[in-house]
Amino acid sequence: MGALRQGGGAAVNAAEWIASRLPELLEEHGVVGAQLAVLADGEIIDAAAGVLDAGTRAPVTTESLFQIASITKVWTATLVQELVNEGRLDLDAPVRDVLPGFRPVITPRQLLTHTSGLDGDLFHDTGSGDDAVEKFVARLADAAQIAPPGELWSYCNSGFTVLGRIVEVLRGKPFNAVLEERLAAPLRLTVATTYAERTASHAVGHEDGRPVTDPGPESDWPAGSALAMSARDLLAFARMHLATPTFAVMREPQVLLPDFGNRASWGLGWELPDYSGGPVIGHHGANRGLASFLRVAPERGIAVALLTNGGAAREVFDHVIENVFSELAGVRRPEPPTPPDAPEPVNERFLGSYRCAGHEVVVTQADHGRVRVDLDGEEREFVALRDDAVIALERPHTVLVLMGDLVHFGRAAARIWEPPGGET
Incomplete structure (x- = not known):
């Protein structure tokens, strides 16, 4: 079965497609287990396939819980926006107005838009107690800044943990408790906010087809370490966003991303990919052996959520975008x-x-005017896309952009060594 058939209700067509196609896609792309949910005609329909754990072979159901990883950042941004709506937080005032011990001179808006300049992938294990976020942020007091505040978009996990601490201070409660009370409970969603809440109904991450037994520290909750739910409940959260006028400002473009070959921008927590046919918002996430995807067409009331636990999940997501989301919403990604x-x-x-x-990142000369790029131990050949950008020859066609003495691949990395005279 290819794209949705024509005729009939959108929700009915989507239900038929995902029920028949999801198991086939998992088989084709080696995905261990997945949930897929679609919001159309105001209704959420969902399907599940595969297993939660390759060891136990427990089946995935539509009630199973998957970690949503960095999609958690949209939940954190929502809690921040609530404080703004109540007049309790100014997005353009220094963070230190709320967190007096925090030294970098940055604002909540810069944190929400990944333009704070903070070096973004600092992960500190400060436990899982109610003070874990507070301890985590205390260790960021002297964090390096890769660029001056407000000048450069660079994806920043650490910044969202700082936002989580702002939520804690202004609400007077641990971050997880605020998330449960203000979002999960009112929407009647079943969520797990810590690893301790894991049960047999939780999906286990897989790498090379094998379960990942060590999920890593959970102390950066607001950035995406532990929050888990079903794809249906993730879309219930998205539907709430579309129905709440005071959250519409979060979808407005705040900053353009570097030119990786397809124009995109960022809102307050939301990614804003440059689809044709109408605005689209979303986010994706990845923890060890887990991948999650969310796309929403606000003007059409259409959304999809895909949660997976191993395998070529991006390939499955691409099929869903082309054959369900784009067909229902009348939009096309670049x-x-x-x-x-x-x-x-x-x-x-x-x-x-x-x-x-x-x-x-280590870039060395290769033959035929190419370069060899070693990114975190994975070495591939790149060719020129433009004078200031190179692209990987083989899929995935990763793009690196040169910005002065920074090379940008979603994160900005600073030059630490340059060969004399440009020779290797």
């Missing part, structure tokens, strides 16, 4: 960049080593 047929030689200014928290 064509991803591909290597040019006859690329120019790569600008020698790319050569060198770059580093940021958690990531290292």
Whole structure:
């Protein structure tokens, strides 16, 4: 079965498609288990396939809970926006007005839009107690800044943990308690906010088809370490967003992303990909062996959520976007960049080593005007996309953008070494 058939109600057509196609897609792309939910005609329909754990073979159901990883950031942004709506927080006032011990001079708006300049992938294990977020943020007091505040978009996990601490201070309760009381409970959603709440109904991450037994620290809850739910409940949250006028401001573009070959911008917590046919918002997330995807067309009231626990999840998501989301919402995502047929030689200014928290990039000369890029231990050949950008020859066609002495791949990494005269 390809795209949705024509005729009939949108929800009915979507239900038929996902029920028949989801198991096939998992088989085709080696995905261990998944839930897929669609919001159409004001109704949420969902399906499940595969297993929660390759060891136990327990089946995924529509009630199973999957970690949503960085999609949690939209929940955190929503809690922040509630404080703004109540007049209790100014997005453009210094963070230190709420957190006096916090030294970087940045604002909540810059944190929400990933423009604070904070080195973004700092992960500290400060336990799982009610003071875990407070302890985590205390360790960010002297965090490095990869760029001056407000000047550069660079994805920043650490910044959302700071936002979570703002929520805690202004609400007088631990972050997880605020999330439960203000979002999950009013919407009657079943969520798990800590690893301790895991049961046999939780999906387990998988790498190379094997269960991942160590999920890592959960102390950066507001950035996406532990929150779990079903795809249906994730769309109930998205539906609430569309029905709440005071949250519409979160969907307004705040900053353009670097030019990775397809124009995109960022709102207050929301990613704003450049679809044709109407605005689209969303987010995605990844923890060890888990991947989650959310796309919403606000003007059409259409949304999809895909939650997975191992395998080529991005390939499944691509099918869902092309054959369900785009068909229902009447939108089309931009064509991803591909290597040019006859690329120019790569600008020698790319050569060198770059580093940021958690990531290292080494760019060396290769044959035929190409470069060899080692990104976190994975080495591939790249060709010139533009004078200031290179693209991987093989899929996925990762794009790196050169910005002065920074190389940008979603995170900005600073040059730490440059070969003399541009030679290796």
